[in-house]
Amino acid sequence: MEKFDVIIVGAGLAGLGCAYTLAGKGLDVLVLERGDYPGSKNASGGRLYINPIRNLFPELWDKAPLERHIVHESITMMARERSLAMDYTGDELRREPHQSYSLLRSKFDRWLAEQVETNGTMLMCKVKVNGVLKENNQIVGVIAGGDELLADVVIACDGVLSFVAEKAGLRTSRTAHDYAVGIKEVITLEPTLINERFHLEGNEGAARLYVGDITSGKFGGGFIYTNKESISLGIVIGIEDMGTDHSAAEAPALFDAFKQRREIADLIKGGTTVEYAAHLIAEGGYNAIGNLYGNGILLAGDAAGLALNIGFTVRGMEYALASGYYAAQTVLKAKESGDYSSKSLSLYKTLLEESFVLKDFLSFRESPAVVSNPRFFNYYPEMIGNILQDIYNVPTGTKEKLYATMRKHLSVRDMWGFLKDLRRITRI
Amino acid sequence: MSENSALKAKLGIDVFKPGKVAHIKIKPGREKDARLQAAILLCPAGLYRANEKGEVTLTTDGCLECGTCLVACGIEVLDWNYPEGGTGVQYRYG
Ligand SMILES: Cc1cc2nc3c(=O)[nH]c(=O)nc-3n(C[C@H](O)[C@H](O)[C@H](O)COP(=O)(O)OP(=O)(O)OC[C@H]3O[C@@H](n4cnc5c(N)ncnc54)[C@H](O)[C@@H]3O)c2cc1C
Numbered sequence: 348m349e350k351f352d353v354i355i356v357g358a359g360l361a362g363l364g365c366a367y368t369l370a371g372k373g374l375d376v377l378v379l380e381r382g383d384y385p386g387s388k389n390a391s392g393g394r395l396y397i398n399p400i401r402n403l404f405p406e407l408w409d410k411a412p413l414e415r416h417i418v419h420e421s422i423t424m425m426a427r428e429r430s431l432a433m434d435y436t437g438d439e440l441r442r443e444p445h446q447s448y449s450l451l452r453s454k455f456d457r458w459l460a461e462q463v464e465t466n467g468t469m470l471m472c473k474v475k476v477n478g479v480l481k482e483n484n485q486i487v488g489v490i491a492g493g494d495e496l497l498a499d500v501v502i503a504c505d506g507v508l509s510f511v512a513e514k515a516g517l518r519t520s521r522t523a524h525d526y527a528v529g530i531k532e533v534i535t536l537e538p539t540l541i542n543e544r545f546h547l548e549g550n551e552g553a554a555r556l557y558v559g560d561i562t563s564g565k566f567g568g569g570f571i572y573t574n575k576e577s578i579s580l581g582i583v584i585g586i587e588d589m590g591t592d593h594s595a596a597e598a599p600a601l602f603d604a605f606k607q608r609r610e611i612a613d614l615i616k617g618g619t620t621v622e623y624a625a626h627l628i629a630e631g632g633y634n635a636i637g638n639l640y641g642n643g644i645l646l647a648g649d650a651a652g653l654a655l656n657i658g659f660t661v662r663g664m665e666y667a668l669a670s671g672y673y674a675a676q677t678v679l680k681a682k683e684s685g686d687y688s689s690k691s692l693s694l695y696k697t698l699l700e701e702s703f704v705l706k707d708f709l710s711f712r713e714s715p716a717v718v719s720n721p722r723f724f725n726y727y728p729e730m731i732g733n734i735l736q737d738i739y740n741v742p743t744g745t746k747e748k749l750y751a752t753m754r755k756h757l758s759v760r761d762m763w764g765f766l767k768d769l770r771r772i773t774r775i
Numbered sequence: 776m777s778e779n780s781a782l783k784a785k786l787g788i789d790v791f792k793p794g795k796v797a798h799i800k801i802k803p804g805r806e807k808d809a810r811l812q813a814a815i816l817l818c819p820a821g822l823y824r825a826n827e828k829g830e831v832t833l834t835t836d837g838c839l840e841c842g843t844c845l846v847a848c849g850i851e852v853l854d855w856n857y858p859e860g861g862t863g864v865q866y867r868y869g
C-alpha cells in the first residue's frame with residue numbers, strides 16, 4: 348500500500364498554501380483534488396489582502412496572477428427605489444506595497460499549483476477523497492477512487508463542507524445559521540470601459556459592496572470587484588434567513604433583480620457574462636470554529652471554519668493560505684519527533700492563536716451577530732433613502748427646514764433604536 | 776425569455792462534465808418534506824421544483840455543487856455527495 352508523509356485533501360488556497368510550505372523539505376507529500384485542475388471548483392469574491400500573509404510566502408507576490416490593486420472602496424445602501432453610496436479612496440491605497448488585490452480563483456489556484464509542482468510535490472487532480480482510514484483512534488490515511496492511501500498525517504483542506512472533517516469525527520452537524528451562499532457572474536468588459544466607469548487608471552481596481560433591498564431586506568448583500576478585463580458581480584444570501592421566508596423571491600431572481608438595478612446595469616452595460624458560479628461561505632465566525640486537529644489530522648481554511656464576515660468585507664482567502672502555512676509548520680515539527688498524535692499536533696492551534704488568524708477571529712467574534720442585524724438590510728436603507736429624497740427635493744411651494752424634514756422620518760423611538768444599534772456596532 | 780429559460784441559458788455558459796450517476800438525491804419518501812421549500816428558494820441553479828402533487832423533484836444537470844441545498848435541508852432529506860472526481864462543473868474564472 349502507498350504510504351506518504353502527508354496527504355493534503357483539496358488544492359484550494361489552504362491546501363496549496365500548505366503544500367507550497369512543505370515543498371523541498373524532504374517529505375513525501377501528496378495533494379488530492381477532485382476538480383479537473385486546481386481552482387476548477389472554487390469561486391470567491393474576491394479580494395485578497397496581502398499584508399498579513401506577505402512574509403509567509405515572500406517569493407509569491409511579484410509573479411502571482413493578481414488582477415487589480417484596490418484603490419476605491421465603496422458601500423451602497425440600496426432602498427427599493429433609491430440608494431446612497433459612500434466612497435473612499437486615498438493616496439495610501441495607491442502606494443506600494445498595495446494592500447489588496449482582486450483575483451479570479453481558477454486562474455490563481457492553477458498558477459499556485461504550478462509553483463507547488465515545480466518544487467517537486469505530487470498533485471493528483473480528478474481524484475475525490477471518499478473517506479478516511481482510522482486505526483486505533485488515529486487517522487492513518489484516506490480512501491480515494493477505491494484506493495487506500497496511507498499517510499502519517501492527513502490535512503483536510505477540502506473547503507466549507509469538509510466531508511473529511513466530518514468523516515474523521517471532528518465536525519458534527521451544519522447549522523443553516525452559519526452559512527450563506529454566494530452567487531456570482533464574471534462579466535467581461537473592455538479595460539478602458541472598466542477604468543472609465545469606476546474612475547480608475549491603469550491597473551487600479553475598485554471594490555463595491557451593496558446592502559439593503561438586494562436580499563429583500565434579509566441578511567446578505569451584493570458585491571462588485573473589478574478584474575483586469577472583467578467584473579465579478581455577486582450577491583450573498585444568508586441561508587437560514589432566506590430559506591425560511593417563503594414569500595421571498597428565488598435566489599436566481601434576486602440576482603437578476605440586483606443586476607438590473609440602474610446602479611449596477613450602468614456599470615456592466617455592454618459586458619458579456621462568461622461564467623455563472625455559486626459557492627457557500629462560512630459565516631459563523633469564532634464561535635463556529637470547532638476542532639482544528641485530531642490524532643493524525645489537521646483542518647485548514649474553510650474546512651476549519653476560518654472565514655469571517657466583518658461587514659464591509661468577507662475574508663477567507665488569507666486565513667486559508669495562512670492556516671495552510673501553519674499546518675505545514677506543525678507537520679514539520681511533528682516529523683522531527685515522529686509523533687502525530689493530537690497532543691503533538693496541538694501546536695497547530697497555538698501557532699494559529701499566536702498569529703493574526705485566531706487573533707482576528709477573537710477580536711471579531713461579535714461581528715456575525717452584529718452584521719446580521721435585520722435593520723441594516725431594510726429599515727436603514729429605506730429610512731435614509733426617504734430622508735435624502737426629502738432633503739434633495741425642492742417642491743413647488745416652500746421648502747421645509749432641513750432639521751424638520753429629518754425629524755419627520757425620525758421619531759424619538761427611531762433615534763433610540765439607532766443609538767442601540769450604534770452601541771452594538773462598537774463591539775466590532 | 777422566461778425566467779427559467781434565462782437561467783438555463785446562463786448555466787449553458789458554464790462548463791460541465793457529465794457524471795454517471797446523480798450525485799444528489801431526495802431520499803425516498805421525503806419528496807414532500809417542508810425543508811425542500813428552502814432548496815426551491817435558494818438553489819442558485821433552480822434545480823428543485825414542486826409538481827402538482829406537492830412533491831419536490833430534482834435534476835442535477837447544471838448543479839454548481841455549492842452545497843446550499845444540503846445546508847438548508849439536511850441529511851435526513853438529501854443524500855448529498857460531490858460528483859465523482861473529474862466530473863461536474865469546471866470553473867474557468869472562479
Ligand atoms: C461569493 C464568495 C465571495 C468571497 N469573497 C471573498 C473575498 O473577497 N475575500 C476573501 O478573502 N474571501 C472571500 N470568500 C471566502 C473564500 O473564498 C474562502 O474562504 C476560501 O476560498 C477558502 O479556501 P480553502 O482553500 O479553504 O477552500 P476552497 O477554496 O473551497 O478549496 C477546497 C478544495 O478542496 C477540493 N475538495 C473538496 N472536497 C474534496 C474531496 N473530497 N476530495 C478532493 N478534493 C476535494 C475542492 O475541489 C477545492 O479545490 C468568498 C467566498 C465566496 C463564496
Ligand code: SF4
Pocket residue numbers: 625799817818819820821822837838839840841842843844845
Ligand atoms: S448543490 Fe447548489 S446548485 Fe446543486 S442542487 Fe444544491 S443548491 Fe442547487
